[in-house]
Amino acid sequence: MRRVDLFLISCLIVGASVSASAGTGFPAEQRTSRYLDSVRQEPLLLLAFLREIPKGGDLHNHLAGAIYAETLIDFAAKAGLCVDRKTSALLPPPCDDSTGKPPANSALRDPALYNQMIDAFSMRNWNAARESGHDHFFATFDKFSSALNANMGGSLAEVASRAASDHLQYLELMHTADGMQAALLGERLGWSDDFGTLRERLLSGGLKNVIASTRNQLDQDEAEMRSILHCDAPEAGPGCAITIRFLYQVLRGLPREQVFAQILVGFELAQSDARVVGLNLVMPEDWYVPMRDFELHMRMLDYLHGLYPSVHISLHAGELVMGLVPPEGLRFHIRDSIERGHAQRIGHGVSVMNERDPFGLLREMSQRNVLVEICLTSNDVILGVHGPEHPLAIYQQNGVPLALATDDQGVSRSDMTHEYLRAVGAYDLSYTDLKRMARQSLEHSFLPGLSLWVETREFSRVAACEGDDPNANKLSKGCRHFLDGSERAQMQWKLEGDFARFEKRF
Numbered sequence: 001m002r003r004v005d006l007f008l009i010s011c012l013i014v015g016a017s018v019s020a021s022a023g024t025g026f027p028a029e030q031r032t033s034r035y036l037d038s039v040r041q042e043p044l045l046l047l048a049f050l051r052e053i054p055k056g057g058d059l060h061n062h063l064a065g066a067i068y069a070e071t072l073i074d075f076a077a078k079a080g081l082c083v084d085r086k087t088s089a090l091l092p093p094p095c096d097d098s099t100g101k102p103p104a105n106s107a108l109r110d111p112a113l114y115n116q117m118i119d120a121f122s123m124r125n126w127n128a129a130r131e132s133g134h135d136h137f138f139a140t141f142d143k144f145s146s147a148l149n150a151n152m153g154g155s156l157a158e159v160a161s162r163a164a165s166d167h168l169q170y171l172e173l174m175h176t177a178d179g180m181q182a183a184l185l186g187e188r189l190g191w192s193d194d195f196g197t198l199r200e201r202l203l204s205g206g207l208k209n210v211i212a213s214t215r216n217q218l219d220q221d222e223a224e225m226r227s228i229l230h231c232d233a234p235e236a237g238p239g240c241a242i243t244i245r246f247l248y249q250v251l252r253g254l255p256r257e258q259v260f261a262q263i264l265v266g267f268e269l270a271q272s273d274a275r276v277v278g279l280n281l282v283m284p285e286d287w288y289v290p291m292r293d294f295e296l297h298m299r300m301l302d303y304l305h306g307l308y309p310s311v312h313i314s315l316h317a318g319e320l321v322m323g324l325v326p327p328e329g330l331r332f333h334i335r336d337s338i339e340r341g342h343a344q345r346i347g348h349g350v351s352v353m354n355e356r357d358p359f360g361l362l363r364e365m366s367q368r369n370v371l372v373e374i375c376l377t378s379n380d381v382i383l384g385v386h387g388p389e390h391p392l393a394i395y396q397q398n399g400v401p402l403a404l405a406t407d408d409q410g411v412s413r414s415d416m417t418h419e420y421l422r423a424v425g426a427y428d429l430s431y432t433d434l435k436r437m438a439r440q441s442l443e444h445s446f447l448p449g450l451s452l453w454v455e456t457r458e459f460s461r462v463a464a465c466e467g468d469d470p471n472a473n474k475l476s477k478g479c480r481h482f483l484d485g486s487e488r489a490q491m492q493w494k495l496e497g498d499f500a501r502f503e504k505r506f
């Protein structure tokens, strides 16, 4: 019997007992909420329930960290890469087993090597006594990135399929989609303290070609993904239903001329290609260059935001903890990312209570409607922050919008369902809290168009769709017209339909 059937049967059984005690006529949302409360202490039933909840979007998902090690080994084998037996790092051919560099495909017949590679490419069996989670985590990327780069279409297919099985509908993937061309151009053209000069030099010196070839590459990668998932065939894979958009991923640990070139490509791409909806600055925030150049990066963003005001920005900020950096380094990254870097969303925000005037900052985030992308597994394995040490509940109490996100689910061996599981377990979240976060994920997505909601306290719909049923075959003319004009509202409408169907089961 399929898992879903088992789930439905368990729902029907428990649902029957719940409705008997609750009486009839309870709204579906309340019955669903009672079901969640009835399985709160039963991890396996809770898992089955959370798997099926509609989850909206994953707004903080690095494509390079989303792929499971088993897939990466498969990619490496197909691409003819070699592996260093000692470090598990993938290497370009020619391979030579006699010098400890066998072909990666030999791991498919050698369980010890296979297991060693999985552990090296992820947090599986990570040994906290031997190595910090932070160091092991960030060291994985250099080991496997050549496999990933050799199969971007396959990588997209994997994340889309997993998103479908998690009942997500939308992904905003962080992706350095130009394959480092902008960084190389930036290095070649050098630095100037005058941002205007620097921008002109890049635009006339080859950046436009980088944009064109990046768009071509995205076309190819998407076509490859659709072919792998059989999206044009009757038996199309569930991943085909996932809407994917990209955030251009700037590597903030690179030299300043390269970071500027990447930020500029991010703005230019987002302005010229609807698939790229914004940009984000990534890499360990505590490393030397991101700490040293933080203020410079904010100035770059401030300057370019002035020239491209409609391009969306989300920033990693506050992925820090006391001891990882000096106390002074914990005081300002979140606030500055919002006020000077123009971030509409913050990734992580773990160190918020170490910022200057933290309650003033929380108030400001609530008033400016800045969403925090909450990455619980990642914060636990990289920073060692979990339970009451994590500010999720403080953000919630202070009215800051939140959405759960996976960050690097392949490296951390998680998925969105398990992020929900952690959140419910650690913070006792209610069904209403989870539904709110799913709705907020689409509300704060960077998809274009007006929102379905006039306000997000009670979630009241726009007048045009007020009386419509999201699962009806036919919509009122006004609602149809409204949805046709907004990609964001279309996504939100689909989520409402999914919630209504989900809640009907209880």
Ligand SMILES: [Zn+2]
Pocket (backbone or CB within 6 Å): 060, 062, 282, 316, 347, 407
């Ligand atoms: Zn991240």
